[in-house]
Structure formats: C-alpha cells, structure tokens
Amino acid sequence: MSSKGSDRMAGKHVTHERSDEEHAAKMAKKKAARDKIMAKKTGEKGLVIVHTGAGKGKSSSGFGMILRCIAHGMPCAVVQFIKGAWDTGERRLLTENFGDLCQFHAMGEGFTWETQDRARDIAAARAGWDKAKELIRDPRIRMVLLDEINIALRYEYLDIDEVVAFLRDEKPEMTHVVLTGRNASDKLIEAADLVTEMTLVKHPFRSGIKAQAGVEF
Known part of the structure; x- marks a missing residue:
C-alpha cells in the first residue's frame, strides 16, 4: 500500500475512534441528565x-x-x-x-x-x-x-x-x-x-x- 493510502486508512481509523469517543461522551451526558430527572420521580398512584x-x-x-x-x-x-x-x-x-x-x-x-x-x-x-x-x-x-x-x-x-x-x-x-x-x-x-x-x-x-x-x- 502506498504512503498516501496508509495515510488515508490512518485518518479513517482516527476518525472512527474519535466518533466512538464522542458517542460515549454524548451518551454519558444523556444518562446523567436522565438519572437526574428520574431521581425526582418518586411518587406512586393508581392511574x-x-x-x-x-x-x-x-x-x-x-x-x-x-x-x-x-x-x-x-x-x-x-x-x-x-x-x-x-x-x-x-x-x-x-x-x-x-x-x-x-x-x-x-x-x-x-x-x-x-x-x-x-x-x-x-x-x-x-x-x-x-x-x-x-x-x-x-x-x-x-x-x-x-x-x-x-x-x-x-x-x-x-x-x-x-x-x-x-x-x-x-x-x-x-x-x-x-x-x-x-x-x-x-x-x-x-x-x-x-x-x-x-x-x-x-x-x-x-x-x-x-x-x-x-x-x-
């Protein structure tokens, strides 16, 4: 594989890793917000x-x-x-x-x-x-x-x-x-x-x- 081809593959790998990291961070933020909301929902009643x-x-x-x-x-x-x-x-x-x-x-x-x-x-x-x-x-x-x-x-x-x-x-x-x-x-x-x-x-x-x-x- 040429050096240019290697560079392109390396770039894709870095982008993929960054995407995974961004996704994990986004989900962690969403979970924290969801947990905060759920912590306030403590009531029960017949619906x-x-x-x-x-x-x-x-x-x-x-x-x-x-x-x-x-x-x-x-x-x-x-x-x-x-x-x-x-x-x-x-x-x-x-x-x-x-x-x-x-x-x-x-x-x-x-x-x-x-x-x-x-x-x-x-x-x-x-x-x-x-x-x-x-x-x-x-x-x-x-x-x-x-x-x-x-x-x-x-x-x-x-x-x-x-x-x-x-x-x-x-x-x-x-x-x-x-x-x-x-x-x-x-x-x-x-x-x-x-x-x-x-x-x-x-x-x-x-x-x-x-x-x-x-x-x-």
Missing part, C-alpha cells in the same frame, strides 16, 4: 389509563398490562363491555391459566349492529359497569381493565359524567383502571392520567382480509 384511537392495539395493550400485573403476582380483573360474546384468545388464556389472579367478566353481547336491540345493549352495559364498580372498589385488586367501555360511552349506554365522577371520587388510591375503545370522550381524556391514541396507518380489512385468530381475537 386512570385510556387507550383510544382508530388504530389497532387498544385492547391488546390493555391485556398486555394485565399480563404484567399477573407476572408481578398482582390481583387484577377484566370487564368486557362489547366483545363478551366472542371466544377470544385473551379470555381463554386468562380464565384457563390465571383465574386465581385475574377475574374475567364478559358482559357484552356483541357490537350494537349485531344485537340490534338498544334496550338490551344498555342493560348489558349497565350490568358491566355495576360489576366494574364492584371490582374497582375492592382494594385488593390492583388493576381493572374496562375493555371497549368507550364504545358503550359513545352510544350513551352509560353516563360519562357518572363514570368520570366514580373514577375521581371512589377509585382506591393505588388502583389502576384501564379504559379502551375508540372515540374516547373529551371528559374522560381530561380526567385520565395517561392517554394513548392508536393511529390507523394501514389495515388489511380494507384489502378484504377478515379478522383472524391471533391478530384480532
């Missing part, structure tokens, strides 16, 4: 958590949090407001394997266009909400997932003011409540501690693909 939006993943995220609770040995519960008639993978997994830690109450009878009976839908939603209040009031239960309750609220099967007031006034201090479903009420979003909106970018349903086991249920 009101909302998963909403047109994209997929709202219920899946909620069930993921339920599984975390189970992994930590924390008693938890699920109330399904709409999909109660569905034989879902989550329902099978939780009832067949973790019934000692997770109560599962399937209260809904399907989407409103399936039942075509508003009075029946309202009765099912009210029964689900009554069960939800009972579970939330129990201080032994650390997390309650109210799956698809936002749909029941959107169709006014339940009174949003009543739900928000209950979460504000009667939820035990350390109990987490997760509420899922698209079109979350502005009042619920305002009352929540954590809100995530799932954005729809692309969905196979629009290409003629039906709901499939392991993906949708």
Whole structure:
C-alpha cells in the first residue's frame, strides 16, 4: 500500500475512534441528565389509563398490562363491555391459566349492529359497569381493565359524567383502571392520567382480509 493510502486508512481509523469517543461522551451526558430527572420521580398512584384511537392495539395493550400485573403476582380483573360474546384468545388464556389472579367478566353481547336491540345493549352495559364498580372498589385488586367501555360511552349506554365522577371520587388510591375503545370522550381524556391514541396507518380489512385468530381475537 502506498504512503498516501496508509495515510488515508490512518485518518479513517482516527476518525472512527474519535466518533466512538464522542458517542460515549454524548451518551454519558444523556444518562446523567436522565438519572437526574428520574431521581425526582418518586411518587406512586393508581392511574386512570385510556387507550383510544382508530388504530389497532387498544385492547391488546390493555391485556398486555394485565399480563404484567399477573407476572408481578398482582390481583387484577377484566370487564368486557362489547366483545363478551366472542371466544377470544385473551379470555381463554386468562380464565384457563390465571383465574386465581385475574377475574374475567364478559358482559357484552356483541357490537350494537349485531344485537340490534338498544334496550338490551344498555342493560348489558349497565350490568358491566355495576360489576366494574364492584371490582374497582375492592382494594385488593390492583388493576381493572374496562375493555371497549368507550364504545358503550359513545352510544350513551352509560353516563360519562357518572363514570368520570366514580373514577375521581371512589377509585382506591393505588388502583389502576384501564379504559379502551375508540372515540374516547373529551371528559374522560381530561380526567385520565395517561392517554394513548392508536393511529390507523394501514389495515388489511380494507384489502378484504377478515379478522383472524391471533391478530384480532
């Protein structure tokens, strides 16, 4: 290799080393800043958590949090407001394997266009909400997932003011409540501690693909 070629290779080596050193210094600075922030975050409280939006993943995220609770040995519960008639993978997994830690109450009878009976839908939603209040009031239960309750609220099967007031006034201090479903009420979003909106970018349903086991249920 010529002397010029050697010089170029040496220059690349020095540049690479300098880049590694700069990266390490940058990460050390970022870690120090992050540690300083985290040192101030010492509080704990039961959270009101909302998963909403047109994209997929709202219920899946909620069930993921339920599984975390189970992994930590924390008693938890699920109330399904709409999909109660569905034989879902989550329902099978939780009832067949973790019934000692997770109560599962399937209260809904399907989407409103399936039942075509508003009075029946309202009765099912009210029964689900009554069960939800009972579970939330129990201080032994650390997390309650109210799956698809936002749909029941959107169709006014339940009174949003009543739900928000209950979460504000009667939820035990350390109990987490997760509420899922698209079109979350502005009042619920305002009352929540954590809100995530799932954005729809692309969905196979629009290409003629039906709901499939392991993906949708």
